[in-house]
Amino acid sequence: MNLEKVIFGFFIVFAATLNFGFFIGEIDNPVHHDIYELFAAVVVNLIATVLKFGDRTQIGAIHLATSLVADLQLLAAAMVWGYAEHVANTGLTPSTMSSIVSLSGGALFANVISVVILIAETIMQRR
Amino acid sequence: MNGTPTSTIFLVLRRLRTPLIVLIVIFSVSVLGLTLMPGPLDPNGGSMPRLSFFHATYFISYTATTIGFGEIPYAFSEQQRLWVTFCIYLSVIGWAYTLGTVFAMLQDKNFLNAVAAQRFARQVRHLREPFYLICGYGEAGHLICQALDELGYRAVVIEKDEAKVGDLELQSYSADMPALCADAGQPDTLILAGLTSRYCRGVIALTNDDSTNLAVAIAARLLAPSLHALCRAEHAETAANMASFGTRHIINPFEKFGEYMALALHSPAAYHLLLWLTGLPGTTVTRHREPPEGKWVLCGYGTFGKVMTEALENAGLPVTIIDRAAPLAAAHSWIKGDGTGGEALRAAGIAEAVGIVAATASDVNNLSTVVTARELNPKLFTVLRQNHVANRALFDAFESDFAMVPAEIVAHECLAILTTPLLAPFLAFVRQADDAWAETLLGDLTGRFGWDVPTVWSVSLNISQAPSVYRLLMRNEAELKLGELLRTPVTDRPPLACAPLLLLREGDPPRLLPGLEEPIRLGDQLLLVGSETARKDLGLTLFNGHTLKFVLTGQDFPSGLVWEWLAARRQVRDA
Numbered sequence: 108m109n110l111e112k113v114i115f116g117f118f119i120v121f122a123a124t125l126n127f128g129f130f131i132g133e134i135d136n137p138v139h140h141d142i143y144e145l146f147a148a149v150v151v152n153l154i155a156t157v158l159k160f161g162d163r164t165q166i167g168a169i170h171l172a173t174s175l176v177a178d179l180q181l182l183a184a185a186m187v188w189g190y191a192e193h194v195a196n197t198g199l200t201p202s203t204m205s206s207i208v209s210l211s212g213g214a215l216f217a218n219v220i221s222v223v224i225l226i227a228e229t230i231m232q233r234r
Numbered sequence: 235m236n237g238t239p240t241s242t243i244f245l246v247l248r249r250l251r252t253p254l255i256v257l258i259v260i261f262s263v264s265v266l267g268l269t270l271m272p273g274p275l276d277p278n279g280g281s282m283p284r285l286s287f288f289h290a291t292y293f294i295s296y297t298a299t300t301i302g303f304g305e306i307p308y309a310f311s312e313q314q315r316l317w318v319t320f321c322i323y324l325s326v327i328g329w330a331y332t333l334g335t336v337f338a339m340l341q342d343k344n345f346l347n348a349v350a351a352q353r354f355a356r357q358v359r360h361l362r363e364p365f366y367l368i369c370g371y372g373e374a375g376h377l378i379c380q381a382l383d384e385l386g387y388r389a390v391v392i393e394k395d396e397a398k399v400g401d402l403e404l405q406s407y408s409a410d411m412p413a414l415c416a417d418a419g420q421p422d423t424l425i426l427a428g429l430t431s432r433y434c435r436g437v438i439a440l441t442n443d444d445s446t447n448l449a450v451a452i453a454a455r456l457l458a459p460s461l462h463a464l465c466r467a468e469h470a471e472t473a474a475n476m477a478s479f480g481t482r483h484i485i486n487p488f489e490k491f492g493e494y495m496a497l498a499l500h501s502p503a504a505y506h507l508l509l510w511l512t513g514l515p516g517t518t519v520t521r522h523r524e525p526p527e528g529k530w531v532l533c534g535y536g537t538f539g540k541v542m543t544e545a546l547e548n549a550g551l552p553v554t555i556i557d558r559a560a561p562l563a564a565a566h567s568w569i570k571g572d573g574t575g576g577e578a579l580r581a582a583g584i585a586e587a588v589g590i591v592a593a594t595a596s597d598v599n600n601l602s603t604v605v606t607a608r609e610l611n612p613k614l615f616t617v618l619r620q621n622h623v624a625n626r627a628l629f630d631a632f633e634s635d636f637a638m639v640p641a642e643i644v645a646h647e648c649l650a651i652l653t654t655p656l657l658a659p660f661l662a663f664v665r666q667a668d669d670a671w672a673e674t675l676l677g678d679l680t681g682r683f684g685w686d687v688p689t690v691w692s693v694s695l696n697i698s699q700a701p702s703v704y705r706l707l708m709r710n711e712a713e714l715k716l717g718e719l720l721r722t723p724v725t726d727r728p729p730l731a732c733a734p735l736l737l738l739r740e741g742d743p744p745r746l747l748p749g750l751e752e753p754i755r756l757g758d759q760l761l762l763v764g765s766e767t768a769r770k771d772l773g774l775t776l777f778n779g780h781t782l783k784f785v786l787t788g789q790d791f792p793s794g795l796v797w798e799w800l801a802a803r804r805q806v807r808d809a
Contacts, residue, residue, distance in 0.1 A: 142287060143266075146262070146265070146266065146287060149262075150258060150259075150262035153258045154255055154258055154259070157251055157254045157255050157258065158251065158255070160247035160248060160250070160251050160254075161244050161245075161247040161248030161249075161251060163244055185287070188287075189286075189287065189288040189291075192286060192288060193286065193288045193289075
């Protein structure tokens with residue numbers, strides 16, 4: 108067992124699970140989507156991205172790409188939230204909430220790909 | 235650093251992994267904490283709402299980067315201030331750690347090497363003109379780079395010694411010379427330096443280390459078999475090894491100087507002709523005293539000493555050897571002792587000798603030997619081995635008759651081979667010719683062009699090097715004589731300041747010093763000597779059809795469709 112691999116796998120799966128936790132629920136109901144969960148998802152996703160830096164293999168490149176997509180989507184979701192609350196001053200209307208959640212849904216898809224790659228990589232390794 | 239250089243961006247990312255994660259964690263802990271701290275009491279007795287993520291991110295961003303706008307959006311509560319105090323120290327640690335890592339990485343040897351190698355590879359990749367690959371920027375490498383630069387060729391340099399690479403960057407060459415600090419013996423390094431590039435014209439291995447030169451030779455032979463490879467070899471075994479796999483040009487400076495010496499003994503004029511033709515561009519050749527016949531003394535029986543002994547003995551001159559070692563060669567008269575002292579020199583019979591060769595590997599000892607010897611016998615002919623170009627001032631001050639500078643000999647030889655391939659067969663003739671012939675030729679040429687090293691160049695009369703002559707001869711209009719071509723394209727068409735030395739024609743024996751009446755044919759190869767202006771003028775004639783017409787007829791013909799048509803009409807009307 109390799110500690111580096113444990114940490115790597117932990118962050119990738121954790122990023123996906125947090126993302127899923129935020130995503131699940133009625134799409135336009137703010138009660139179902141907690142802001143702290145979104146914050147945690149963003150932070151864990153960023154850490155997972157940095158962990159993937161510096162791998163020159165093909166699989167490493169795809170890993171990094173999916174993570175970058177997830178970051179982008181989650182940050183966009185957070186920005187929409189901040190914009191609605193502080194700049195537009197409309198508060199969380201159902202339409203804003205649904206766009207936030209759908210953006211996080213896109214990030215979830217990228218995270219799922221990341222997890223699939225992680226599993227595929229593990230299965231390919233016969234050691 | 236071995237193998238291909240790591241892509242620097244990946245190296246940077248890999249190194250920055252930990253600091254970036256630390257920064258993200260610190261930032262997120264700070265923001266999260268700030269959103270959880272209770273806000274201050276508002277005037278109505280209730281408490282203000284806690285900071286939102288938006289405000290917390292804003293506040294931490296300007297606090298962590300030490301900008302510090304104050305407490306926004308409202309004056310903080312005591313709990314919030316407590317947390318912010320904690321965050322400030324935390325973020326300072328985070329930034330200090332990140333910046334420290336970045337600066338350490340920027341100064342890291344591996345990183346700098348990776349960056350330098352990448353820049354070098356990019357420069358070489360973007361070279362879009364023919365270049366020579368030079369391995370080893372020692373004294374010979376320096377001379378060759380200078381000469382190539384003067385001749386307008388590009389060069390790429392690989393050198394192991396960092397100080398010498400730095401020295402190269404300080405030289406003011408007219409063209410940029412990419413240089414890499416690496417071991418030339420590694421095939422990867424050679425490929426990086428453009429060995430397999432289609433613009434590479436030749437590879438020159440000049441390092442001090444015979445085994446590295448050998449490695450370059452074999453790499454060139456296998457990876458780029460059609461390239462000219464010039465390799466320096468100081469030991470006979472290395473030279474034999476190189477020759478075994480077909481290295482075309484092997485240069486042994488000691489062997490070469492032995493040949494020069496033999497030539498100077500056998501035919502001084504031929505020797506001077508050879509010096510004059512193969513000199514470094516921009517230098518002047520001075521006439522040496524002719525080596526006298528009689529008894530010679532040689533100090534230092536090393537590689538060079540052996541070659542010199544052989545050269546002198548082949549000329550029928552007796553040699554006495556002074557060496558610190560016990561006699562190695564039984565056939566020679568041998569004095570065991572120190573050549574720098576008068577004792578050993580007297581024992582070797584310096585008073586009756588006509589010449590002395592100082593052939594040790596130490597410049598100081600060589601100078602000391604000849605100075606002492608000259609005091610004992612002022613009329614001595616002195617041959618000095620100069621090991622380092624840097625000691626030139628000392629050697630110039632002594633005014634020896636012959637100075638053997640390995641670096642210069644290698645440089646001459648390389649340039650002669652690279653820039654004018656036809657020169658080698660001509661020089662072979664010169665070496666075999668008798669002294670009277672060489673004397674006449676030398677007198678003629680130096681009378682016309684002076685003792686400054688002339689431009690020596692070769693021309694092939696084919697479609698790529700002489701398109702105008704090619705078109706003219708293909709039309710078969712008239713027979714073209716050499717003398718007609720060698721004229722200056724100005725009014726009165728005076729003869730060009732150059733002389734043909736050699737004419738090579740397929741199927742015919744080489745013609746030495748072809749006459750101006752010699753008819754020329756397509757496919758002829760000419761070796762010419764003369765001034766740089768003559769070379770440029772001839773180039774113009776060979777490329778430009780109008781210049782060629784003018785040189786042949788002395789008349790300017792109109793060019794362009796309309797003018798040609800008008801001229802044709804006028805001709806018809808006049809006729």
